[in-house]
Amino acid sequence: MVADRRDWTTVSFEEGREALKEWREEHARRSEEVVELWEHVLSRSPSSLADELCTVYEQVCIAALDCSRTDLAHECINALHKRFPGSSRVLRLQAMFYEARGQWKTAAGIYEKLIAADETNPGFRKRRVAMLLGQGKRLEAIKALNEHLESFITDSEAWLQLSELYLTESDYARAAHAMEEVLLTAPTNSIYLRRLADIRYSQGGQENVEVARAYYDQALKFSPADLRALYGVVLSCNCLVATARLTADKKKEYTTAAAAALQRIVERYESVESDAANPEEHSNIVEAVRGMEIH
Amino acid sequence: MPSSASGSAPATFLHKVIAAVSFAALLHAAYSAAQHRLYLRLTEQPFTALPADIVAQTLASLIFLCWACTHVAGAFQPIRADIANGRRRWDDVGSCLSFVTFEHRAKALSPTYALDSGRAFTVSL
Numbered sequence: 001m002v003a004d005r006r007d008w009t010t011v012s013f014e015e016g017r018e019a020l021k022e023w024r025e026e027h028a029r030r031s032e033e034v035v036e037l038w039e040h041v042l043s044r045s046p047s048s049l050a051d052e053l054c055t056v057y058e059q060v061c062i063a064a065l066d067c068s069r070t071d072l073a074h075e076c077i078n079a080l081h082k083r084f085p086g087s088s089r090v091l092r093l094q095a096m097f098y099e100a101r102g103q104w105k106t107a108a109g110i111y112e113k114l115i116a117a118d119e120t121n122p123g124f125r126k127r128r129v130a131m132l133l134g135q136g137k138r139l140e141a142i143k144a145l146n147e148h149l150e151s152f153i154t155d156s157e158a159w160l161q162l163s164e165l166y167l168t169e170s171d172y173a174r175a176a177h178a179m180e181e182v183l184l185t186a187p188t189n190s191i192y193l194r195r196l197a198d199i200r201y202s203q204g205g206q207e208n209v210e211v212a213r214a215y216y217d218q219a220l221k222f223s224p225a226d227l228r229a230l231y232g233v234v235l236s237c238n239c240l241v242a243t244a245r246l247t248a249d250k251k252k253e254y255t256t257a258a259a260a261a262l263q264r265i266v267e268r269y270e271s272v273e274s275d276a277a278n279p280e281e282h283s284n285i286v287e288a289v290r291g292m293e294i295h
Numbered sequence: 296m297p298s299s300a301s302g303s304a305p306a307t308f309l310h311k312v313i314a315a316v317s318f319a320a321l322l323h324a325a326y327s328a329a330q331h332r333l334y335l336r337l338t339e340q341p342f343t344a345l346p347a348d349i350v351a352q353t354l355a356s357l358i359f360l361c362w363a364c365t366h367v368a369g370a371f372q373p374i375r376a377d378i379a380n381g382r383r384r385w386d387d388v389g390s391c392l393s394f395v396t397f398e399h400r401a402k403a404l405s406p407t408y409a410l411d412s413g414r415a416f417t418v419s420l
Contacts, residue, residue: 071407
């Protein structure tokens with residue numbers, strides 16, 4: 001991976017461009033690094049970016065707003081406005097600028113205009129919800145998001161955001177439902193499966209932990225090296241064996257499943273033993289992991 | 296997980312031998328057919344159909360080859376649809392950047408915090 005933690009002021013132009021592209025595609029929120037890259041590396045010759053120039057300007061603008069660098073954000077918006085006067089994307093950035101400054105009414109006015117101009121674009125409605133979140137009105141944001149999802153039912157990002165909001169309200173049941181809607185659009189994504197399993201496990205109760213275990217298993221099928229899913233299998237099996245009313249067969253099944261997952265965890269830890277910074281601590285960790293086994 | 300299409304036995308030496316032999320037999324049948332047509336052309340006889348033994352050899356070797364190959368190939372593997380997600384982090388996957396808000400503590404880290412927010416610091420001495 002190009003983008004690891006390092007000093008971004010000394011990288012080459014190509015590396016900087018690659019890193020920005022990677023972060024754009026992954027939806028990473030590394031705002032300070034983006035601003036640093038722009039200022040030290042890429043702004044020296046912006047014309048070399050050619051086709052990517054405007055997307056980079058957009059990315060840098062949002063990162064600048066995140067770092068509270070209003071001067072840089074203003075510069076980016078001006079540059080984009082010169083290139084595309086009257087563009088709705090530039091107007092959206094302008095509205096986000098007002099949001100970052102706390103001028104909610106001005107921003108709301110711009111969004112109303114944008115929505116009226118283009119009813120089918122979900123991006124502007126999502127910003128309206130984000131404004132409510134920015135003002136701290138979480139319950140109203142949840143309501144607005146539910147309304148948005150009635151018209152845009154396949155918007156997986158909105159469902160994901162809804163799931164996160166319900167989790168902040170500790171409403172695990174609705175968060176799990178929202179997460180299931182996300183899974184409908186990407187059923188083989190092991191990260192979503194693991195997240196849903198986490199939510200179910202947090203809900204507690206025999207049924208939910210059994211469902212969590214099933215989802216952890218499914219996540220492992222798609223991503224066999226997923227350490228968190230392995231831990232999830234161990235924890236849910238231990239929980240079921242210890243607290244639920246099970247037949248002897250089921251108990252045996254869960255115990256062996258937990259033992260198998262534990263074995264894989266230990267193998268994974270042992271495979272990185274040679275790189276371990278502190279070998280004593282490493283062996284303590286392995287011992288503690290082995291201690292999770294039920295006998 | 297779906298079980299192997301050809302039964303549970305993994306590829307044994309017998310399967311490999313049958314696969315090799317039936318493949319050779321198939322090639323031999325093809326060669327025989329070509330030779331037969333050449334013979335007919337040389338003796339100026341019309342070509343209507345291949346002799347029954349060549350047809351039988353082709354079909355039999357094909358069936359044995361298919362059966363032996365399914366054993367040699369082994370059980371089905373699940374489709375690795377999720378390879379890319381193995382390296383991704385929840386921070387990036389769950390970031391929901393369309394909903395990003397700028398109301399967080401990093402505002403105070405900005406060098407122009409006092410000027411921007413309209414809040415002036417008063418230093419009382």
